[in-house]
Amino acid sequence: MRARSDQNRTLRRRSARLVDLRQTEKQTTRTKIRTGRAGGEVNHHVSPLVSIADHTSAISKEPSLTEQLKEAKRHLRETEKQLRVEQTIGEARREGYALVEGEKRELEDTLGELEGKLGELEGKLGELEDKLGELQGENDELKGGRADADVELELKVKDLLLDGAGCLKCQIAKSDIYILPACGHIFCCICLRSHFQTTLSKYRQRIDANYRLPPTTYEDVRYLVDVQSDPEKTKQVRAQYDNARRQQHPAYHCLLCHEVVRGWVPGGKPVRLQAMGKMIQIATSLGGGPPPPVEVEVENRYMDCWNAFWLNPMLFARFLPELDGVRIRVYAESRLEVVSCD
Incomplete structure (x- = not known):
């Protein structure tokens, strides 16, 4: 995070420098135009080619300013590229964050629904366990009754057989x-x-x-x-x-x-x-x-x-x-x- 802040400060300084260079170039151009206009008023018979030549010679007299302007433009393009990349990355991150947040909310909603269903199933499981206990009790009673019925049936069969034999x-x-x-x-x-x-x-x-x-x-x-x-x-x-x-x-x-x-x-x-x-x-x-x-x-x-x-x-x-x-x-x-x- 600190490195990113330093990079942003550097980009801001370069942008301010480029703006200053552009303003300087504009002022120079305005000065030259004003100078040309003044010469025209003195000698309005001079041809436009002479004015252009003079303007070109004036610009050529300031090579360092041109180089600085080119360097500033190059840095500006690089800065713009980096800004676009960072914007793209930021947008991707924001989209990713939004997607993650959306999925997180969906997962939380799904988890809430599943927890609700789990609570319902636990309630049903408790009811089934209660019913199972009741059925087991009834089964034990039926087994006891069946055993008694089997013994009674055996005794009846025994009596019938022994009565006839x-x-x-x-x-x-x-x-x-x-x-x-x-x-x-x-x-x-x-x-x-x-x-x-x-x-x-x-x-x-x-x-x-x-x-x-x-x-x-x-x-x-x-x-x-x-x-x-x-x-x-x-x-x-x-x-x-x-x-x-x-x-x-x-x-x-x-x-x-x-x-x-x-x-x-x-x-x-x-x-x-x-x-x-x-x-x-x-x-x-x-x-x-x-x-x-x-x-x-x-x-x-x-x-x-x-x-x-x-x-x-x-x-x-x-x-x-x-x-x-x-x-x-x-x-x-x-x-x-x-x-x-x-």
Whole structure:
């Protein structure tokens, strides 16, 4: 800034000097003109060429003034150039300053708008955070309600499954559930075995230890002894037949509909429902309940435990055809004896 001030002062001094030179030149010219006019009045017959020559010679007598004038003009042109350059630079700077100020104002306005929008967005963000908190609270409540609903649904499913899969006698759902093929009713192993054992015990109590075969049976045996003439075989057949009749089991019935359970027929004994037992285990585990009670039985004995109730009828059926054959032969031979006697 100081250098620029010095330069401006120098330019002002030069401009003042140039103005002084111009004024001096004007005064000289005026003096010469006045001198020429005076000479014309004295000798108005002198030609204009002489006046011009005199004027030229007068100017040539002052070479230093001309050089100074040229130098001043040159400095004036340079000064004017510098002034124009400085004016251009100043205008450019002013335009730049104006542009910068305009952009600055625009940026300030834009910044103000953005700050206003930021405030609005922060307000909306606060509202959204409040709503999010409310929704999270509702979500937690819904989760709690859903968990309770799931537990309630599991309990309902459990009740429905166990109601339809429980034993029809004790109304308890157990994993060892059996079905009677004759009627389709289901019972647990304990109830079936208890019912069959009770029926068998009552039947055995009604049988006298001195129970004997009917007379017709003894007659058949007498004919058998006469024909076969083999006391050992006669005793064996008689003992088997007598034991079979004495130990024959009663007819077992369903606990609900009293349908006869034909255990001596293939497929007539109670059948264990494996799939239903597994379903009962799954249903019982719903809702965190205890597992269903399981009978302490070896797996491969489930079917054999029912065979014991029909073991003697099976043996009886095994040698009954032999007895029928003996009866037929005895009857045929007895008929032949009667005919021969006649």
